Amino acid sequence: MDMFLAIASGICLLLGSFLILTGGIGLIRFPDFFTRMHAAGITDTLATTLILVGLMLLNPGALVVFKLVAILLLILLIGPTASHALAKAAIRSGLKPLVKELKDEEEIK
Amino acid sequence: MRQTISLSITLALFWLANSGHYNALLLSLGALSVIFVVYLAYRMDVLDHETQPLMQLTTKLPSYYTWLIKEIILSNIKVVKHVWLGQETIKPALKTIKSNQTTDVGRVIYANSITLTPGTVAIDLNDDEILVHALMQEDIEALDEGEMDRRICRLEKS
Numbered sequence: 001m002d003m004f005l006a007i008a009s010g011i012c013l014l015l016g017s018f019l020i021l022t023g024g025i026g027l028i029r030f031p032d033f034f035t036r037m038h039a040a041g042i043t044d045t046l047a048t049t050l051i052l053v054g055l056m057l058l059n060p061g062a063l064v065v066f067k068l069v070a071i072l073l074l075i076l077l078i079g080p081t082a083s084h085a086l087a088k089a090a091i092r093s094g095l096k097p098l099v100k101e102l103k104d105e106e107e108i109k
Numbered sequence: 110m111r112q113t114i115s116l117s118i119t120l121a122l123f124w125l126a127n128s129g130h131y132n133a134l135l136l137s138l139g140a141l142s143v144i145f146v147v148y149l150a151y152r153m154d155v156l157d158h159e160t161q162p163l164m165q166l167t168t169k170l171p172s173y174y175t176w177l178i179k180e181i182i183l184s185n186i187k188v189v190k191h192v193w194l195g196q197e198t199i200k201p202a203l204k205t206i207k208s209n210q211t212t213d214v215g216r217v218i219y220a221n222s223i224t225l226t227p228g229t230v231a232i233d234l235n236d237d238e239i240l241v242h243a244l245m246q247e248d249i250e251a252l253d254e255g256e257m258d259r260r261i262c263r264l265e266k267s
Contacts, residue, residue, distance in 0.1 A: 019189065026192035034230065035201050038188055038244040041227035046185040066126045080224035080231075087232040087242065097203050097242055 005057050012054030019047035033090055034097040037083055044079035048072070112156045117147050169264050176260065180226050188227040188244060202246040205238050206253050215265040222257060 019042050026039025052072045056065045091097075124139045125131075150156050191199050210216045220231040220239055228248045233240040243249040252258075 019185070022189050022192050026188070029192060029196055030199070031196050032201075034242045035196075035199060035244055037230055037242075038228050039192055041224075041230070042185055042188055042192075045181050045225060045227060063126065063129050070123075070127075076225065077221075080221045083224050083230055084220065084232070087230050091232050091240075098201055 005060070009054045009057035012050045012057065016047045016050035016054060019043065019050065023047060032098040033095060034087065037087060041079075041083065044083070045076070048075050048079075113147060113151065116150060116156065117143055120146055173260060173264055177222055177225070180257075184226045184228045184248070191244065199244050200246050201242065201244060202249050203232075203240070203242050204249045204253070205240050206249070207258075208237050208239050209255075209258055209262055210237075210265060211262075212265050215261055218264065219258065219261045222261070223252065 023039050023041075023043035026042065027036050030036045030039055049072060052068050056068050059065065059068075120143045121139070124143060128135060128139060208216055208219050210219055216234065216237075220234050223229050223231040223239065223241060228244045229252060230242050231239050232242050241249055241252060243252075
């Protein structure tokens with residue numbers, strides 16, 4: 001059983017790390033501010049969830065699991081709020097999102 | 110009054126679950142902190158019908174979250190795919206969609222859920238319109254069909 005938990009937790013942690021790496025790469029690869037925000041969204045949601053679940057599987061104590069769940073809920077509330085605040089601030093200060101495909105260079109506003 | 114009692118109970122449970130030490134000194138300190146926080150909330154006048162989800166909202170949330178988690182995982186896979194395929198495969202779009210919720214809480218849940226699913230971000234929120242930016246145009250069209258909207262409307266109905 002311990003073995004099984006350790007393996008399951010390892011898989012979760014690995015997948016979570018892979019997703020965080022993907023989020024970071026997306027942050028560099030995507031063309032403008034708004035699309036980059038979507039890449040950061042991966043790190044915000046599934047990656048953090050997987051890593052916290054992986055940690056929960058390593059600590060079967062109820063108190064620790066409760067604290068990790070509290071952290072998870074907090075992150076799931078704060079992440080979108082911060083993204084929204086950033087996006088709204090960007091739009092308000094006049095940053096125009098890229099809406100055409102990148103190939104048509106002259107269409108980029 | 111009901112809000113005050115339920116806030117105190119929630120805070121007390123939260124304190125107990127976080128502390129893990131149950132001797133007289135720490136318990137009384139915990140009780141003091143709970144009373145202090147409730148007093149602060151009372152003074153700030155933030156204890157109204159919206160500070161805490163109503164009972165029916167609390168009981169309906171789990172089924173909504175199950176659906177939302179499924180959506181989050183699916184759209185995560187999609188965005189990860191596009192990150193590795195490169196920026197030629199994405200097609201960013203911006204569109205205003207309607208929200209049919211009647212309460213502020215419902216609208217906040219809707220906008221928050223949109224942002225929580227990777228690939229779509231709620232940028233601006235006016236009365237019943239939400240400005241959404243998406244990584245792929247079909248994501249916005251999927252939102253426009255309104256499944257999420259309908260689910261949240263059902264959530265806020267008593």
